[in-house]
Each structure stands twice: as C-alpha cells, then as structure tokens.
Amino acid sequence: MIKxxxxxxxxxxxLKIVNFDKLFKKKNLLLFPSAPGLASINNxxxxxxxxxxxxxxxxxxxxxxxxxxxxxxxxxxxxxxxKFLELFFSYLKKNKTKSILCIDPxxxxxxSNKLYLKKLGVKKIYSYVAPKYEPKxxxxxxxxxxxxxxxxxxxxxxxxxxxxxxxxxxxxxNVKFRVNILCTGGAISFxxxxxxxxxxxxxxxxxxxxxxxIFNPFTFIKRLIYAxxxxxxxxxxxxKTNVKTKKY
Numbered sequence: 001m002i003k004x005x006x007x008x009x010x011x012x013x014x015l016k017i018v019n020f021d022k023l024f025k026k027k028n029l030l031l032f033p034s035a036p037g038l039a040s041i042n043n044x045x046x047x048x049x050x051x052x053x054x055x056x057x058x059x060x061x062x063x064x065x066x067x068x069x070x071x072x073x074x075x076x077x078x079x080x081x082x083k084f085l086e087l088f089f090s091y092l093k094k095n096k097t098k099s100i101l102c103i104d105p106x107x108x109x110x111x112s113n114k115l116y117l118k119k120l121g122v123k124k125i126y127s128y129v130a131p132k133y134e135p136k137x138x139x140x141x142x143x144x145x146x147x148x149x150x151x152x153x154x155x156x157x158x159x160x161x162x163x164x165x166x167x168x169x170x171x172x173x174n175v176k177f178r179v180n181i182l183c184t185g186g187a188i189s190f191x192x193x194x195x196x197x198x199x200x201x202x203x204x205x206x207x208x209x210x211x212x213x214i215f216n217p218f219t220f221i222k223r224l225i226y227a228x229x230x231x232x233x234x235x236x237x238x239x240k241t242n243v244k245t246k247k248y
Contacts, residue, residue, distance in 0.1 A: 005074060005240070006243045007239050010052055023056065027177075030055065038233075051165065084187075085184055099151075101146070105159045140167075154180050158184070198212075
C-alpha cells in the first residue's frame, strides 16, 4: 500500500481511517490543500513553505487524486477537509473535555461555528475573528496572546486557503505547548449551513466542486480555471511514493 506521495518536495499522507486518533498525539500542523492552492505553489513562496514544513498534508483535492491516478498510475485515497471534520466531530463527541479555538473570517461565521460546536457537547470554545492577513508578512501578536492564555487542545483555522496554511505554520513556530492546528478552511460551513449543502455522498463522488460552483459561480469558476494549471504540473513532474518520513 502507498503510505505517502512526494510531489514537488511536499509529502502527502495517504491516511487510513483507523489511524485517525494517532494524529492528535503530538503537536501537529494538518493541511488540506485545494487544487487551486497546489496550482499556486510556484508563485506563493510562503504557502509552499507551509506545505513542505507541515506535519501532515492530505489529499483534499479530488482533481489531484484523479491526476495522480490517470497520469502517474498512483492510486491514493481522497481525504478531504469535509471527511476529516466528520471524523473529528465524532471524536469531539467522545472527548468533550477538549478545548477549541476557532479562527474565523467574520463574526457571522464565528457565531455559527461556536453554536455548532456547542451542540456537539464541546465545553470550552474560544473564538477569534481574523484580520485581513498579508501572507508574505504575516504577524498577529494579539492572536498569539489569546492562544497562550487559553491553551486550546485544537486550533481550527476557518479562513481562506493560501493564508490559513501560512498562519498555521506561524502559530506552530511561536507557540511552545502542544496544540494541533487544523487548516480545514471553510469546510466547517458545510456542517453549519453557511456554505453550499455538501454531504458525505457528494464528497465521496468528488462533486463538492460542482455544488460550490452552483451556489457561488462567480467565485468558484475562477478557482476551477486556475486549478487546471495543476494538470501540466503533475504531468511534467516526477512523483515518488513511499518516501522516508518522520511524520509517522
């Protein structure tokens, strides 16, 4: 079985669901890069750095999974941010003493996310509405102060891709205690109802992009077109499997 894939110096983990709980035994940065995000790594230096230095990078993009299978004959399992959160929320129901800090894009999302987590039985929920970050020079001492004061078990960065990964690496570098940072972007909005109604079947069939396109065409048509740049990148680049890694 393929355990991991090396693509442009980024190690992607082909996770078995049975190993899910093991993700949280150490201080980890978990990333779920989208196809447009992967297509941008030649131009987004800080984003690319965060992917290379993350503890876990998963196959969130169905398009990337299909390209590996068709162009490189490499079969891996799609493990989206949506699927991860399904498992994570089940984990929280059994571990209600865990605390969470949500980094949200606005107050509306912050309210929705906190309400949803409360319904799961989570007792300690902290919220932080993120300012508009500049990925090339990201600094947020106010956020670091709140993290150090609250010492959450988990940090969920519910903001846009390309920025949240850089923020996650920034936090890991500046916080000394054990915390898991989950860069799942807007995926929590599929559960709260603030975004397009995606469910397990739609995610399994790789149709999340279509539903999001239908509900927000002006935003996602640009993302889909940009994601096509990933095709020649996968085609031309040497992709390796089962490389040595310290992440297991």
